[in-house]
Structures are given as C-alpha cells and as structure tokens.
Amino acid sequence: MPDTDINFEQVRQAAERIRPIAKRTPVMTSASFDAAAGVAAFFKCENLQKGGAFKIRGASNFIFSMSKEQLAKGVVAHSSGNHAQAVAIAAQFVGAPATVVMPQDAPRSKMEGTRARGASIVTYDRFAGNREGLAEQIAKESGATIVPPYDHPWTIAGQGTAAKELLEEVPDLDALAVCTGGGGLMAGSSIAAKHLRPSIRIFGIEPELASDTYQSFQKGERVRIQIPSTIADGLRSVSPGALTFPIIQRNVEQMLLVSEEEIREMVKFMLLRLKILVEPSGAVAPAAVFFKKLPAGVKRVGVIISGGNVDFETLASL
C-alpha cells in the first residue's frame, strides 16, 4: 500500500478503534525542565500507557482491523519488547493466540510483561539471528498474521493517535519532538500533528549510536547501519521503514541526535524531578529539547515520552 494512503482520517478512525484498550495518557509539564531548557515543554506520557509504551496504539489498531478468520489463526510479532507486549495485550483482548519473537537479551521486564499476557515467546540471538525470518517462518507454518512493528499503514495510523491527543489538549504548539526507531511513531505523529496544526515544526530524534534515520535523511534515501548498541533498546533499528521514511522526509524539518550520556541524564531527571519512570528510548526526545538541540526559535514544544519499561537493575546502574 503506498504511503499516500495514510492520512489523518485513518488516524481519526484508529483513535475510535483503540478507545476500548488504549488510555488517554496525561500531558505533563515541569517548571524546572522549562527553566533549564528555555522552552515550555508538554510531555505526552506514553510511559503511563497500557503496556508501558505507545506501542499498544499501533498494535491494537492493527489487530482490531483484522478479520475474525485471520484472528482465529493468531498473530506473530518480532520486537525488542514494547511492541511484543502490546501485541500480546491486544491479542488477549480479542482472544487471539499470540507468538512473540524477542531477542534473548531483551529487558526482563518486557519479557515478563509479554508472557504474563498469555503470549508464547520465541527468543533469538540479536547479533546472529534473523528475527524477521523467524517470524515469517512461524507465520507460514501456523497461518498467523505478522503484526508489523512500524512499517504498515494500520500501525502508523495507530501510533499517530498519541500526537492527535496531545495537539487536542495543547493546540498551540510550535514544535513537536519524537524519537525515531523504525519510524512508526515518528511518521504517525507527523501526519496527525501536521493535519491539526499545519504550521508545526517537527523534529525527529535518535541516539548518536543509532542514527539510521538521521543518515538516511541526510542522504535522501534509506541507509542501513550496523546493529546499534545504544542504551535506548527500543531504537536499535538498522534502517527506517519503506513506508515510514517518505512520510518522515515529507514532514520532518530536521533529524537530531543525542548522546548516551544525555539519554542517561534525562532518565534521571525525569525520575527525580517529574517523578515518572522513562525508559532510555523514551528519554531521547526530551533529552534533545533539554540539551538544546532544537533551533532557538522554538518556544512551545510537544514531546512524546515513548515508554517506561525499565528493569530495576538497569535503573540501579544509572
């Protein structure tokens, strides 16, 4: 399906479709963040979302769009964790069997969350295995449907509902900062935000150690990088999606990068000052704002906090 098929109407329909399962997450502000960053920031707290991340939006929009016949054969997902957990939750909600392909070294909290939702887990070695291949094999053998983590119109439209809610609550933003892995959240957010506020300036944020979309954006075509080792485990994509990338090219003004140290500092700041637990991937967008990577003209910026699934051990290591 060409990307031109993905527009705000699909985001609006997704919002209706996922209402029974996804929470309308709070938008938080912080006087101390604003003072340090020199902007007014509005945090869309998807770390407080069901399943601990925005991923339930795309996963449930996809699964709730499937036919009964497809659902009966089940769903398969491959994911570093949050997408897997979301697929498990959405599948359980409609009574469909779910199988999840996860890297062996995925955070324990994400594995446990997925298993607790009744999904079967198949693990692979992140540096050797081929998760797409494994998922395809499972799908072929069982007749189950693969729920794409980002590169599908249903997934992208679902992820866009977070920005839709944010803009509805705070309409007069002049910028939006969104972390970028495969680009589902980034693409969906940009579609929703540009529709609701055409003048909004959109910035995509990545870790320096996982700059696949940054590099692709500079080059004007999709670049494939080595498997990244950033602490932001949700953003270890090697390439932006075939569907997400053109949307990002069209809507995003600039891709920006943050260091591992900046990500760590932001996790701590969010915890101790805003009192919310944000996973490293979720700290990437606020870190870009806090450490002043955005152009100086930006005054009121929406920031999507993508998730909050962290192990206590990882947290203690900070």
Added chain:
Amino acid sequence: MPDTDINFEQVRQAAERIRPIAKRTPVMTSASFDAAAGVAAFFKCENLQKGGAFKIRGASNFIFSMSKEQLAKGVVAHSSGNHAQAVAIAAQFVGAPATVVMPQDAPRSKMEGTRARGASIVTYDRFAGNREGLAEQIAKESGATIVPPYDHPWTIAGQGTAAKELLEEVPDLDALAVCTGGGGLMAGSSIAAKHLRPSIRIFGIEPELASDTYQSFQKGERVRIQIPSTIADGLRSVSPGALTFPIIQRNVEQMLLVSEEEIREMVKFMLLRLKILVEPSGAVAPAAVFFKKLPAGVKRVGVIISGGNVDFETLASL
C-alpha cells in the same frame, strides 16, 4: 478556632484560591494493581503535584489567605521536607520571604528543592532539637508568620482539595484510603469526600512504626508516641493534631497499619508497574489496599499518593 469551622465550603474556596499554583493532578489506574489487590483502585497522583507532594495545596491556601502586611514580614515553616518546599514555593509565588526549619537528616532532594526556591534553611537535630520552639523563636524575632504543616483550618481546607478533585473525577467510589501523619491531608480529604459522597467509607493509613493516630483512634484521645523511625519520613509525627484528630475521629471508619517491608514493596511496584516515583510516605496508602488491609466489601477505592520526593540513594537502597 474550633474544628466545626472547617467544612466543604472552605475546601471549595481553597480550590479557587490555589488554582494559580497547584496542578490538577492526574488520576491513574493499573490493571495489574487491581488484579493483585482485588479492587478497582484510583490513584490521585500528588507525587506529580508542584513541589512533588500534596503539601502545596495547604501551604498556598494558607499563604494566599494572609494579609499583605503579614506577607511582607515573611513566613516560617518547620517540616521534614515536603511542607517546607511547598511553603518556599508558595512564598516565592507571592514574593514573601520564607525561612524553613528542617531536620539535619531530611532527604537531600527535599533540602535542595527548598533552597532552590529561595528560602533560608535552619537545621536542627531531629532527636534532640525542638523544631516548634525554633520556628517560634524565629517568628517572634522577625515578625514572620508560622505556616502550620497540618493543624490549622486553612491548611486542612487546602489539603482537602486533592480529594475534592478525585471525587469530581471518579464520583462513584465506595472507599478512600489516605496516609496519616499530623492528619492534615486525612482530615481535609475526609471533609471533602464525605460532603461529595456521604456514603463513602474512609480509611486512614499509617506505618506500624508511626502509629500515633492509630493508637489515639483506639484510645479515643490524642496519644503521644516516641519519635518514629519509619522509612516513611513524611509520617514521623508523634501525635495527631488538636484540630485534625476530632475530624478524623468523626469521619474515619478505621485506622490501618502497614509494615516497612510492605511500604518498600509498594514503592517498587509503583515505580516498575505504574511508572511513577512515589516516596515511602506516599506508598503507605496504596500498600494498605494492595496488601488487603481494607474490609473485604470495598470494591472501588480512591487512594491518595501523597508525594514523590525520594533521593536517588534511597531509591537505589531498595
């Protein structure tokens, strides 16, 4: 002033008065908490309040009720931390000088937060000094007004605004659980909740190691205990207030106790599952619900999360 002077009308007026400074905090729910506790719990997240605790409500209601002449002479507060920080914030908001008397061993985050708000800090030894005496001396010498942490109608009415917001958002609660230190939050919450929902059952919660109100409640008169050493540093009161106690006696069905281990477990659960940072005092009320201290008939319970100011060191020690 007799306690009969404190009624819902004062809470309503307080809500208007503090609107420019206090946030309307979100009410959160958690499917995993509910499944474990066997209830539907609605968490009023005062850890996400300005200053990191409900205390800004009472402190700002008090300070905003003072005359210009009184404000010019400044305010004094004695507090284990959250009240002090709240007084500093509210005083800064109206440009009044603030002095705060804090124990030497108050959490560093609370001291820093207070100092960052432009207040002067005077410390004392919690096991030897007399903080009330010290505050009175400062007030006497400077003409400043002491902002009482709990035992004043303005403070109590201000604290009651949290329960007012909770009941407005979730009207059909059959119970309310509130932690109890000096009793300002407990008394104010009970006034607001009983007015908005007369059938509501109200439970006060304390740490086993700081059971001054529990013991007073059993005996029918205010009991004074040894200075408690509970991890819940905001609830180390030695006695309920002269004003707060009769209100508690009238409105509270039962005082309940939680162990130090239960408090610690709840801080961890709130962090890893709800993704919010709750200080030990703030974990006391949800711990009572989670560990099933409430009567079996309770189905829909409002729980006030009183605050979220924790040092990273304290957190790591869990």
